Amino acid sequence: MTSLLAQNWRKCGIQPGDTVLVHSSLKRTLVEQDTTPQAVMESFLEAVGPEGTVLFPLFNFDFTKGAPFDIRSTPSQMGALTEAARLHPGAVRSGHPIYSFAVIGPNAEKFDVDNFSGYGADSPFGILRQLDGKIAVLDLADLNSQTFYHHIEEMHAVDYRFHKRFTAPYTDIHGETGERTYGLFVRDIERGVTTDVDPMGELLWQKGLYHGQRPKEGIGLRTIKADEMFAAVSEVIRAGRAEGLLYSIRK
Secondary structure, X not given: OHHHHHHHHHHOOOOOOOEEEEEEOOHHHHHHOOOOHHXXXXXXXXXXXXXXXXXXXXXXXXXXXXXXXXXXXXXXXXXXXXXXXXXXXXXXXXXXOOOOEEEEOOOHHHHOOOOXXXXXXXXXXXXXXXXXXXXXXXXXXXXXXXXXXXXXXXXXXXXXXXXXXXXXXXXXXXXXXXXXXXXXXXXXXXXXXXXXXXXHHHHHHHOOOOEEOOOOOOOOEEEEEHHHXXXXXXXXXXXXXXXXXXXXXXX
């Protein structure tokens, strides 16, 4: 089954040697393919081959509420596939306590970073773009997956988001604990800003930048090159078209 899944991922745009970030909902895949989260993780590793690298999001938002973070054991809140990746013996976990990633493959050490801002230039999102990486999304809408939009928004310092700091206990890889502060480029709730990126996702399909299949159709995986997504979204922001494509105002 692993090889069959790997073949399907390749048909949707993942190639040997790729560095790819995978966002996922496994519910349909597990049932229709009669498989396990571990096998799905291995299928993505097989799809990129020994020279490829896969990133799995381990996002956990408890730190924003003051809860302690332990880079060695704090679980992902992004589903069973990401937890399987976190427990992989070869995984490197990036350091941001809210937006961390499990990275497996020869480029993994490049993601061994302790970035202050979750979406900053030195974050895994920025590194993915520097490495000419891709983003793959399995059975999820853009709104429920594509955090890369917020990296692009931060790089353009959009005025409908702002930098916010969060402080809580943090335990590092050596087991040493102390209070740390990290940042996020968050939406301006007081202005009624609501993340609304699905219209931009449709534009990416129209431009031919998404490859593969839409959520719940076929195997349900689509891919996009990170630099091409960055360029298309940057064009929208520079043109003053972000409202209606990336966010909306709720009153």
